[in-house]
Amino acid sequence: MRRGICLLEEVEFHPMNSRRPLEYLRWLTEYKKEDETLEPGRHVLTKGRSIRSRDIDLVGAFYAVGITGHPQFKVVTLWDCHGGWDGGWRQMLEIYTGVKENLFLSSVDDLRFTAYSRPLGAAPGGPALADATGAEFFVLESARVRPGAALDYLAAVREERVPLLADHGHRPVGLYEVLLCDTEVVTVWATDLDSHLALQRSYDAALGLDDEIDADERLLAWRKRAREFLDGTWRETLLSPYPGSRLAPA
Template sequence: MRRGIYLLEEVEFHPMNSRRPLEYLRWLTEYKREDDRLEAGAHGLTAGMSIRSREIDLVGAFYAVGITGHPQFKVVTLWDCHGGWDGGWRQMLEIYDDVQKNLFLSDIDDLRHGAFSRPLGAAPGSPAVADLLAEGYAAPLYLFESAQVRPGAALDYLDAVREERAPILADHGHRLVGSYEVQFCDTEAVTLWGTDIDAHLGLQRARDAALGLDDEAEPDHRLVGWRKQARRFLDGPWRETLLSPYPGSKLAPAP
């Protein structure tokens, strides 16, 4: 079985105009629904729409919950490169072979302020998003983690997440959706978890209680223990933020 390859993109919108993220999410999800009707392997670069392909699959489109630490406003997208390196990833690279003028034409010109992409390789034991979608899984809220690790320690960290942290978070209503080594660098790992508001709040209170900061909730000392364990691998910033799935995207609950 070949490794799953994904792309995670963070898109920011300035000045602070709340309609721009909505316009972008609506545009993106609508045109990718059209791509789902393409034949397997069919792809091409078109003016205004960038690359059209069903193998470059928009599996998640999220509005970032700004109060949890994101810049306002931000959209996060997760793309599944069907077929891995030789599939959707190759198709994305091919648009840069003989740079054509339609590469620079887009229906969303002047809508985005900036974007940052992370190519992701699935870690051993990471769920395949395609399997989750086939199962019908979707969550009303997602937890997005970016961790800077010691050089070369990304897979070790993610193995510890799978073995030690995932069972703890599962007890608090969080399901591991993806566990990824960021490609073309050796210092970053990304995880994505499905959850809901009640589970998110319960997790925060259980940790507070374990720290002696909430005497009205049941403490879970494993949460504090995990953070100490995680520091064996970390070598810089670690951050978790929340994402709300845009209605109509594949990882969003059905309306």
């Protein structure tokens, strides 16, 4: 089986105008909903809306919760490239051949301030994005690892952290190495508000900072274990799925 190929995009909006991320989320989910009527394998570059294809699947469109540690405001999107390298990924690259004029004409020009995209490759044994289902919240982990250690870190996540977080109401959506580099990983987890809060308190209790809830010492052990692979920043951001994307709660 070929590995899954995905795309993660983080979009920021400045100056601080809370309507802009809403306008973008609404625009994005509505036009991708229309793409579901296209035949598999058919794609076209259109003026104002970039590439149209059902094989470039908007699985998740999220509003990033600003108080969890990033510049406000931010939208995060997760795309599944059906068919992998030779499918949706190839279609995305084909729009750049010839540098066509309509590549530069967008109906959301001046709405976004910055956009940062990262291609992702699914790690062996990780969940398939096609099987992902909705949840109240999602946790996006982005970490820098030692050069070449991405798949080793993700194997440890699969074997050790997945069962640990399952006990705290978190299920994995995707375990990915960031492609075209060898120092980044991304993991995505589905959860709910109560589970998120209980996990934070259990970690505090393991540190001796909360005596009103049971501690889970495995959380501290995992942090120590992760440092065997990490070589820089590690961060988690809480994401709220926007209605209209597949990962929004039913």
